[in-house]
Amino acid sequence: MAINKVVANVEEATKDIKDGMTLMVGGFGLCGIPENSIAQLVKMGIKNLTCISNNAGVDDFGLGLLLKQKQIKKMISSYVGENDEFERQMLSGELEVDLIPQGSLAERCRAGGAGIPAFFTPAGYGTEIAAGKEVRVFNGKPHILESALEADFAIVKAWKGDTAGNLVYKYTALNFNHVMATAGKITIAEVEELVPVGTLDPRHIHTPGIFVQRIFQGKNYEKRIEQRTVRKRS
Amino acid sequence: MAINKVVANVEEATKDIKDGMTLMVGGFGLCGIPENSIAQLVKMGIKNLTCISNNAGVDDFGLGLLLKQKQIKKMISSYVGENDEFERQMLSGELEVDLIPQGSLAERCRAGGAGIPAFFTPAGYGTEIAAGKEVRVFNGKPHILESALEADFAIVKAWKGDTAGNLVYKYTALNFNHVMATAGKITIAEVEELVPVGTLDPRHIHTPGIFVQRIFQGKNYEKRIEQRTVRKRS
Amino acid sequence: MLDKTGIAKRIAQELRDGWYVNLGIGIPTLVANYVDKNITVEFQSENGILGMGPFPYEGEEDADLINAGKQTVTLLPGASIFDSSMSFSMIRGQHVQLTVLGAMEVSQNGDIANWKIPGKMVKGMGGAMDLVASAKNIIVAMMHTNKAGESKLLPECTLPLTGVACVTKVVTELAVMEIKDGAFHLLERAPGVTVEQIKNATAGKLVISGEVPEMKLD
């Protein structure tokens, strides 16, 4: 049989997350975010968190909920645009912010999971992002050295997951969830549908269970849409 | 509609492969190798090839067919064990061989496709593989700097592919085929089954069509098994 | 003079059959509406889509299917979905033929500034730094001057850079310019716009060779 990663609920999954820890939180905007786990972190009232997440949610949803309670000390993100409370805390100096090019953020998470401590990328060369970083020219083009990111916990959201921790994501909810799942010392996956092993096609698994330490059946997903754009039927 | 990558046949797919070029050839052992394209390269009689491939085939199949015709000048591989002609050419000095740790080979191909010119890995530190390579310590552990690999042509074999070049592999025939597909200046995919766009689930595509320049319906796959191991029914 | 739609239409003329294209937020997004019917291009969205389609019909929005601007979108036949690291492998590895994005400033050297104004709230660069550092062909869509009437085409950028020596063309409400050899080379005038107007609105070095044609838009 496969290794069983199932925990009873969000409380058990997150029980040992502590003040001051570094968390990776999957999602892009509000798409594919671990809603249940974020709500539980709010409830637990853990403080001084460093959150690595592409975005910072909106005022009343996603990581915005943790920001409102001032539980986050530092955000490591690529874009944090839709959040007034974030802006207030950042401008007042309450919140540290480390902005990273989105591709470098993704690659640094992947590197963290893949045992690659550092790599060269052209992104950010010649900008303030490159300050203090090693520059090296390859094929006539300057690159900067970026380092791997790791986290005490990676918290991701998947569409379907099996008891062995294998994960499948729905459409663009894949985004940062997969790379972050690989980079947590402990990775927690909440899923819309927890299925028995043997249900998911071995060829179609996005995140193999080896990267996931805990999985639980999530509930009451709101799946809020940030920018509802539609066209008229002609 | 999607961009159409279909070419009529193996002749058209390979027509501009020339003497002295560097080719990546997908597969692991004889599993998932581009049989049609290899046969065509033999027929074309192209010489002085540098082949990047995890293995070198066997005497009468896979890249062994190119070796027999002395079409390969240099092999870049991780394991070349099952081939007497290879051994003869290597020991006589006719064939250059660059042996690379398998994980570094995979990562160097991925890096080539991903615009990462170099990365640090612990693999090979303290061995002859590290000769002449930069060593740097991260988290107390020494790593060596490895560079990206690219190829004039990457030739891969998939199970199903659509006209837009999207590829799905069958089980472990995935192996090096995906990373190599991303790293060719021109990538040729031969498939067991060429299907219309819209047939493959967008969530289950292993190699997005953007990496594939030419795709064709292969034929007469032999799919030889190198080590047939079975158990008795009890 | 062009409106935003006009700029998008003109940029759409730059697209070539078989290209993969990444469109930024704002005017660049509009480019998708004006692709020549005789060519096929596929749109890449850096959050993980290739083969992105138009907005969904009302009632068919899926919270799990958005573009990099967080807008609900659809998939065209032949589309694929992938994770953020593979998405930027495509971008960094130069598999995307064209990137179109907005800017606050562009220099005659091809430097671009579009992510940060000192003293103002910084929202972040998103994928812009990866895109401009990687793509071989980068077209900037923007207004020629800012709200104060000052040129956004400069000898050197004054704002923090997003990337250096990377922009290949700029399309504004006034003109199409190519950037090479440390100068803006005027290729086309917008309908009704004079070379003089463009000169006056361009602070960076502007090269004008012979007669400058007026752009043709359908």
Next chain:
Amino acid sequence: MLDKTGIAKRIAQELRDGWYVNLGIGIPTLVANYVDKNITVEFQSENGILGMGPFPYEGEEDADLINAGKQTVTLLPGASIFDSSMSFSMIRGQHVQLTVLGAMEVSQNGDIANWKIPGKMVKGMGGAMDLVASAKNIIVAMMHTNKAGESKLLPECTLPLTGVACVTKVVTELAVMEIKDGAFHLLERAPGVTVEQIKNATAGKLVISGEVPEMKLD
């Protein structure tokens, strides 16, 4: 003294519930046959399998489903398939808890040589260098001496290295040894083998503390 099966059985006792394990070719492969029924482990094969099962029944072999030794295998429920770069992400990223592999020489410092003999045909290191450079827990399964009767447990390896200071335990036909502080620490004797025999067969520094128990095999 143990035969190959005995070595595999003894190594199987090192497995812990919930571990992912990579088994090399030869004796290590046999370990899979002796896993305690009360624990669950999953086997990783570096060509791209997690949850590898036993050989297929005759007639059910699939050329597209092989292990790193190119042998036809099966998948267990919960298995997953992935490409070579993700496979080595698992290995390099230390997600695999235990690697078991064969060796030609092991030094008292934990260095291992198992891929090349100067003057002989070199077949390549395959994934061995990545595995030994990455795994936290590396057990070597091998014979204590070579065919000439010379010890393979040495002060220093004489053959080209595969990795440095990485082997944690060695299990041979004679003994189980832990490597730490620059020495082989004798943990267990094989049935019927004396400490003297092990001493004589070990060229590297061997530390013996108190009574050395005989290993227990079912």
